Amino acid sequence: MVVKIEVNNKVIKARRGETIMSALESVGIKIPSICAMKDFTPTGACRMCVVEIEGRQGLVPSCSQPVNEWMKIKTHSPRVIKARKTIVELLLSNHPDDCLYCERNVNCELQTLAEELNVRERRIMGKKNKYKLDHSSPSIVRDPSKCILCGRCVRVCDERLSVFAIDFVNRGNRTIIGTACNKDLNFSSCINCGQCIMVCPTGALVEKDSIAEVEDALHNKEKTVVIQYAPSVSVTLAETFGVKPGRDISGLINAALRKIGFDKIFDTSFAADLVVMEMSHELMTRKKQKGKLPLISSCCPAWVKYAEQSYPELLPALSTCKSPQQMLGAILKTWYPQVSGTDPGNIFSVAVAPCTAKKFEAQREEMTKKGLSDIDAVITTRELAKLIKLYGIDMNQIEAEEADEPYGTRSSSGKIFGSAGGMTEAVMRTLPYIAGGREPDRIKYPELRGIKGKKEASLKTGKTTYRFAVISGLENAAPLLEAIRAGNCEYDFVEIMACAGGCINGGGQPVGAEENAVRARMKALYGIDESEIIRLAHKNPVINELYRDFLGEPLGEKSISVLHTNYSERKVML
């Protein structure tokens, strides 16, 4: 049903039941807002989006008010502009004045609003917020002083992740966002996914910076600095340099990293192939020996922490495989030193991840052996962009290069790990080979692609049928997890990714990406898969060499000791 409304003395058409804000958007009128989030129910809390409606005494928030036939709306009347401007002035009145030193300088919604509304003098003076910085988490730094209480982090944590780590604490002008009992983040139920950072309009939530450690290692002559980058990083990094989402620039990343001074550049997708080998074996073995099923993936460190704290009884079902990042890290500290003649103590291993939880994962006790961490530092896609800028590399001028041998060689099975469902698809391609030495009849599984919350597929190999499910976005996990807990789950393998869409939408990716961007990134990953020669993990020659020379066989003694780990229950305030 179409209704007509009058906006700024012009008649426009709108859909019945649509909010004023969305009707205005479709005719090109931009209404500023802070608390509004796409695909969330509006709260109308921030009042930035108010408009004037004829016959209504107060200003009305356009994000939550549905349109009515012949509603007369003024979107930029002096009264409206004054109200919006005052809100920004009030927000600025207690906001710290350290934009120049702020992580989000030039990329801050509050700054943008102040600019758009032409706030250019200090009309309202207030006492500046002063709260303790929360550095406790290995992934996320929280600065409540910069928080403008829009509540977006709380909503994402509750509604998209079902983690409920944070909420509004206290009341009135003493309100802050805090965890249960105001504990530091590392003691809370936070799973470090970083989705809160993605929605934070200011610098109140940022990742823990690891650039300094990386720089120190680069300048240390004794260290061999190796770097690996995750499958999804190459299709998102370009966005930070102003390129439209969905362009793969792995060649340029290799070149840039080499120019920065990294000694070796490897691809985490190689280790994803390794994960496919190990995990397919694990799945086959459990199925054959009637072990714990479904086998639940453990590549997403945010999901692993969630399982440890909320579903400890499901931990035996979790795959013992380390994640690709950690597997490559482990190889780089065990086998690689033997091949290259380096002292493992002098290898500084860096990983570029699309994810803040990977920082947490890297410093887990389980990921350290004899005092040597598998991975020494993790930087996010955003931090990589900063590093590239810091070293003055012009991405438009450099030529694409190849990653280093041997762990720069990958199959495209490893590459699609960056998308939710990719891991499952990769396992399904290799499982027939592992189970019966046959090549797969089918390579593409469109039913596992896309950003749906739950996807499923099945595979028949020999006389055995395997059923697979993929969960992306932790909010969608509860029904399946409860079913597994109750013992009535029909799947053999379950992949769980905390972020909707998987790593391409991870908490370490460029901020401000919308759903279209996520789709474009996903398309890019599957596009790479189409054009690749090696599309199956077990066809990766370097993987086969590695098994021949070092690991022996999948799930063999050596593999178990280097590539596998176990997780245990974690007590936090839930």
Added chain:
Amino acid sequence: MDKRTSAILAKYPRGHRDCLIPILQDIQEQYGFLSETSVTEVGLYLNLPSSKIYGLATFYNQFRFEARGQFHVRFCHGTSCHVSGAFDIIRELEKKLHIKPGQTTRDGMFSLELVACMGACHLAPLIQVNEVYHTKLTSNDIKEIIDSYIQGEE
């Protein structure tokens, strides 16, 4: 779980979230404050995340998160007390005890609570220490009152 907590929860067999505030009130009455353990236990019982319970409880002035001191000082901040200079008195109290409303001194002797109106406006400004009222105060009286409790203990 502590017997006293389970007895309180047993009074709310429905275990529905609308029982949250009455349960918290009962727990506070029993223990004098809401501990981390209580918050977690109530959360498990009502199937609510502890962050949400803490968020709600901190919204209301009535809930405390630290055990009460031996001497619980309730401090009136109603309108009459306010116009009679209650603000000076609270500042004096904070200075003397080195705590803010809602907190308890390290030795566990004093705790401070801000309350709206005690209904004794003709005696404003006033504080209540355990069951005793001290009325028509000026900021100079505070030191003496607090010291008298400290000495009484020694």
